[in-house]
Amino acid sequence: GNSVTQMEGPVTLSEEAFLTINCTYTATGYPSLFWYVQYPGEGLQLLLKATKADDKGSNKGFEATYRKETTSFHLEKGSVQVSDSAVYFCALSDRSGRRALTFGSGTRLQVQP
Amino acid sequence: NAGVTQTPKFQVLKTGQSMTLQCAQDMNHNSMYWYRQDPGMGLRLIYYSASEGTTDKGEVPNGYNVSRLNKREFSLRLESAAPSQTSVYFCASSEDVGSNYGYTFGSGTRLTVV
Numbered sequence: 001g002n003s004v005t006q007m008e009g010p011v012t013l014s015e016e017a018f019l020t021i022n023c024t025y026t027a028t029g030y031p032s033l034f035w036y037v038q039y040p041g042e043g044l045q046l047l048l049k050a051t052k053a054d055d056k057g058s059n060k061g062f063e064a065t066y067r068k069e070t071t072s073f074h075l076e077k078g079s080v081q082v083s084d085s086a087v088y089f090c091a092l093s094d095r096s097g098r099r100a101l102t103f104g105s106g107t108r109l110q111v112q113p
Numbered sequence: 114n115a116g117v118t119q120t121p122k123f124q125v126l127k128t129g130q131s132m133t134l135q136c137a138q139d140m141n142h143n144s145m146y147w148y149r150q151d152p153g154m155g156l157r158l159i160y161y162s163a164s165e166g167t168t169d170k171g172e173v174p175n176g177y178n179v180s181r182l183n184k185r186e187f188s189l190r191l192e193s194a195a196p197s198q199t200s201v202y203f204c205a206s207s208e209d210v211g212s213n214y215g216y217t218f219g220s221g222t223r224l225t226v227v
Contacts, residue, residue, distance in 0.1 A: 032213050043117075043203055043218035044156075051213045089155060093211055099212055100146050100171065105155035 003028045004090050013080055013111050021075040021107045023064075023090035031092040033057075033066055034074040034101070038087045047088070049074075052055035080111045115139050119204050119219035126194040126226045134189040136204030144188035144207045146216065147171075147179060149200040156203065162187055164208050173179050194226045 007022040013086045025031065036044040048057035053068035063078045073090060090104040117138045126132055138145065143164045148156040148171075158171030162181040176198060178190045187206075191198060201223050205216040 024152075032211075034215050036215075036218075041220075043220045044205075044216075045218070046215040047216055049213070071176045093213070095211060100144075100158050101216055103156040105153060108122075 002031070002092055002094055002099065002102040004092055004102055004104035006088075006090050006107050009087075009106075009108040011107060011109050013109070015082055015111055015113055016079045019075070019077040019080045019084075019109065021088055021090075021109070023073045023075065023104060025071050025073065025090070025092050027092055027094065027102075029095050030068065033064070033092055034093065035062070035064055035073070035075050035093040036089040036091060036103075038089065038106070040086070041077075044089060050055075063074070080109045082113055085109055085111045116134050116204055116221075117204055117217050117219035119202075119222050121222060122220070123223050124225070125202075126191075126224065128194060128196060128226060131190065131192050132224075133191075134202055134204075134224075135186070135201045136188065136219060137186045138204075138206040138217070139185065140206060140217065141184070142182065142206040142208055142217075143184070144210050144212070145181065146205045146207075147177075147187070148203045148205065150203060150221075151171065151200050159189065161210070194224075196226045198224065199226045200224060 035047040048059040050057040050066035114137040147159040186224040204219045207216045
């Protein structure tokens with residue numbers, strides 16, 4: 001079946017540091033890939049997505065590239081801010097259209113001033 | 114504001130009590146979902162409804178029932194609550210199950226079973 005593996009957190013960084021959160025997946029075919037963000041006390045919000053190999057999704061300074069050869073979709077940001085503190089979830093969508101989104105376990109990011 | 118609305122936001126139940134979590138979306142989406150979120154386990158799918166009139170089990174359906182009342186509403190029922198059902202419950206919707214536009218989530222219901 002489909003699965004998503006994320007690096008365990010929490011990830012603690014100082015403001016303006018470089019961020020990488022690793023995400024790898026297992027799926028049949030070529031799924032669509034997503035990053036969601038959850039701020040404290042809120043629901044999940046779509047951060048970015050990529051629907052085919054080599055696509056780069058980007059939003060709010062965050063980027064992730066769909067790497068078919070390594071089955072990865074790592075999230076990066078060049079300079080994090082305190083306001084980026086949240087839990088980040090990697091997810092995949094099965095192209096069969098018969099299965100709902102599969103989520104990773106989430107990675108908590110804490111950015112210190 | 115357009116989106117997914119969940120009620121209630123918080124609930125405390127005693128073991129054995131029943132309750133229904135309500136969810137409504139106003140985006141004319143075909144598909145709706147119920148997930149639970151537990152520490153260290155991410156989101157796990159309980160049930161989903163690919164379209165009005167259909168429902169399917171997800172990864173953790175035991176102890177739950179759902180009703181797709183119409184295209185807008187998808188409710189989750191706990192018939193006899195257990196402490197293991199203490200969790201945060203999220204409803205979501207999308208154009209269809211395999212949508213490349215992703216899912217829109219509600220703000221969640223925090224349920225405690227004592």
